[in-house]
Amino acid sequence: MDERGAGYAAGGPGGDPQRVAQYRLGDAELVRGEGVRCWDSAGREYLDCVSGTFNLLLGHGHPEVLAAVREQSERLLFASSSFRTGPTDQVMEELVRISPANLTRVNLRSSGGSTANEGAIKIAQWHTGRRDVIVPFRGHVGQTLAAAGLNGSARMRAPFPYRFPGAVHVPGPYCFRCFYRQTPDTCGMLCVQRIEEFIDYASSGSVACVIIEPISGVGGNVVPPPGYLRELRSFCDARGIVLIFDEIQTGLGRTGEMFAADLLGVQPHMMTLSKGLTGSGLPLAAVLTEERMADWDRSLHGFTHGGHTLSAAAAVKTLEIVQRPGFLENVRASGAVLLDRLRRLQQDHPVIGDVRGPGLMLGVELVEPDGGKAVAKAHAYQRALERRGVLTRVSEHGLGNVIELRPPLVLTPAEAQLVADRFGEALAAVA
Ligand SMILES: Cc1ncc(COP(=O)(O)O)c(C=O)c1O
Numbered sequence: 001m002d003e004r005g006a007g008y009a010a011g012g013p014g015g016d017p018q019r020v021a022q023y024r025l026g027d028a029e030l031v032r033g034e035g036v037r038c039w040d041s042a043g044r045e046y047l048d049c050v051s052g053t054f055n056l057l058l059g060h061g062h063p064e065v066l067a068a069v070r071e072q073s074e075r076l077l078f079a080s081s082s083f084r085t086g087p088t089d090q091v092m093e094e095l096v097r098i099s100p101a102n103l104t105r106v107n108l109r110s111s112g113g114s115t116a117n118e119g120a121i122k123i124a125q126w127h128t129g130r131r132d133v134i135v136p137f138r139g140h141v142g143q144t145l146a147a148a149g150l151n152g153s154a155r156m157r158a159p160f161p162y163r164f165p166g167a168v169h170v171p172g173p174y175c176f177r178c179f180y181r182q183t184p185d186t187c188g189m190l191c192v193q194r195i196e197e198f199i200d201y202a203s204s205g206s207v208a209c210v211i212i213e214p215i216s217g218v219g220g221n222v223v224p225p226p227g228y229l230r231e232l233r234s235f236c237d238a239r240g241i242v243l244i245f246d247e248i249q250t251g252l253g254r255t256g257e258m259f260a261a262d263l264l265g266v267q268p269h270m271m272t273l274s275k276g277l278t279g280s281g282l283p284l285a286a287v288l289t290e291e292r293m294a295d296w297d298r299s300l301h302g303f304t305h306g307g308h309t310l311s312a313a314a315a316v317k318t319l320e321i322v323q324r325p326g327f328l329e330n331v332r333a334s335g336a337v338l339l340d341r342l343r344r345l346q347q348d349h350p351v352i353g354d355v356r357g358p359g360l361m362l363g364v365e366l367v368e369p370d371g372g373k374a375v376a377k378a379h380a381y382q383r384a385l386e387r388r389g390v391l392t393r394v395s396e397h398g399l400g401n402v403i404e405l406r407p408p409l410v411l412t413p414a415e416a417q418l419v420a421d422r423f424g425e426a427l428a429a430v431a
Helices: 006-011 061-074 088-099 113-128 145-150 195-202 227-241 259-263 309-322 328-347 374-385 413-430
Strands: 032-036 039-040 045-047 105-108 132-136 166-169 207-212 242-246 268-273 285-290 352-356 362-366 401-406
Touching: 039 166, 045 413, 061 309, 088 105, 088 285, 105 113, 113 145, 113 207, 113 242, 113 268, 113 285, 132 195, 195 227, 207 227, 227 242, 309 328, 309 401, 328 352, 328 362, 328 413, 362 374, 374 401, 374 413
Parallel strands: 132 166, 132 207, 207 242, 242 268
Antiparallel strands: 032 039, 039 045, 105 285, 268 285, 352 362, 362 401
16 A cells, blocks of 8 residues: 555555445446447447447547547647637627527637536526526536536435526426426427416526427436427517527537537527537537627636637537538437337337337336336346347436437448347346
8 A cells, every 4th residue: 555545555556446436336347439329348339329428429539520639739739718719709700600590699708517507597698687597397507506406406416505596497397297287289398488477486586598408318218399499589578588599418519410509499598508519528518608698798708618629620520510411310210210129119018008209219218117216227128238238228327218319320221220229138037
C-alpha cells in the first residue's frame, strides 16, 4: 500500500475498480465497439440497443466521424467558444438550416444536455423577465443541481434540499396511464387545459417557460397523442410562455424525421440538442432560439469545454451523414421492422402492455396482470436480453417498467430482426 491509502492500492493497476468507484459498476468491461455492436474483455458480443448513453447516433466508431476528428485534432484541438472556428461556424449554420424555420440563433457554449437545458431556461427567463419553469411529470431535465430540482420525478429531487424554487410540475400526455383517467378521444386534452390551474394555484404566477421532451425518453418513451404539442404551443403563445423542446434524445433522426418537432408538426420557441449531435459520443450541446431572443448577454451562459472544436468537427460530419439520401428512410424502415415484431410478440405475451414509439425510439411497457407497473419483470427481461447479447435500459433510471430501445440509427432491418428474435427468446425464457 502506498501513502495514498488502501483505496488506491486496491484499485490501482491490477486492483479492484469496484472498490474505488464511487458507484456500482456493471460486470462487463467493454473494450471495443464497431457500428451497432460492442465487445467485452471476455470476447462477448453485444448489440448496443441503447447507443452508449443514447448518444452514439451513428454507432461505435463511425469511420468518417473518426477521420474528421483525427484531421481536426492535428490542425486545432480546441479553441475557446469566444472565437470562431470552421467546425463551430458550420455546426451553427447547419443547425439553423435544418431546424424549424423560426429557430435562427444558436448558443453552442455547453457540452452537455443538463447545462444546455439550463441555458435555454436562463434565456427564456432573461427574455420574458419571468421566473417559473413548467415541466411535465416524468420529464428529465438533467442532473445538475438546478436541473435535478426541475426533473419531473420526485425520486430525482428528494435528496437535495435546495430545490429549484420555481419548478411547476404538471401531468404529462401519458395516455396509457392517463392522470385524468380519460381516453384520448374524449379527454378534451385536459393535460394542456388544466395547466392553467397549476399556473393559478401552484406557481408563483410568473411563468417563463415550459420545457418538454416531445417524446419523453427516460420517463418511459411516452408519445403524446396527436394534437397535444400543437395545443400546448397555442396555450404558451396565448400566455407569453416560451415553449422549449428538449430534443436531446429525439433530435437528429432518432424518430425517423430530423426532429420530433418535424414529426409532430409543431415549432417550439427554443430547442436543445446534445447526445447524438456528434454522432460518436463526443460531448457537445446546442440551444436554438428564435431571433427575438438574440439580445441575450453571452457572458451569462458558457462553459470551459462548450463548443469544443473536436466535438464540432464530429458534429459537422454527423450532420452531413444524417442528411444523406436514404439515411432517415433506413431509420423508419428498421424501426418499423422492430415495432411490428415487438407488437406481434405482445399478442402472445400479456406481460407486454404497450409497444410504442416512432423510428428507432421504442419503448416496451411491461404490466402486471392487474395493469400495474411490472418493474421487477422489466429488470428480469432486461437481464435476459443482456444474457442474449442485447443491451437495453429500464425507464426512470431503472425504477420504471418500460424497456427502452434506442439503437444507433445505422441499424439495418436485418439487425432489427435479430434484436426482435432475441427479444422473443428472452420473453420465452423468463416466462
Ligand atoms: C431528454 C434529456 N434531457 C437532458 C439530459 C441531460 O443530459 P446530460 O446527461 O448530457 O447532462 C438527458 C440525459 O439523459 C436527457 O435524456
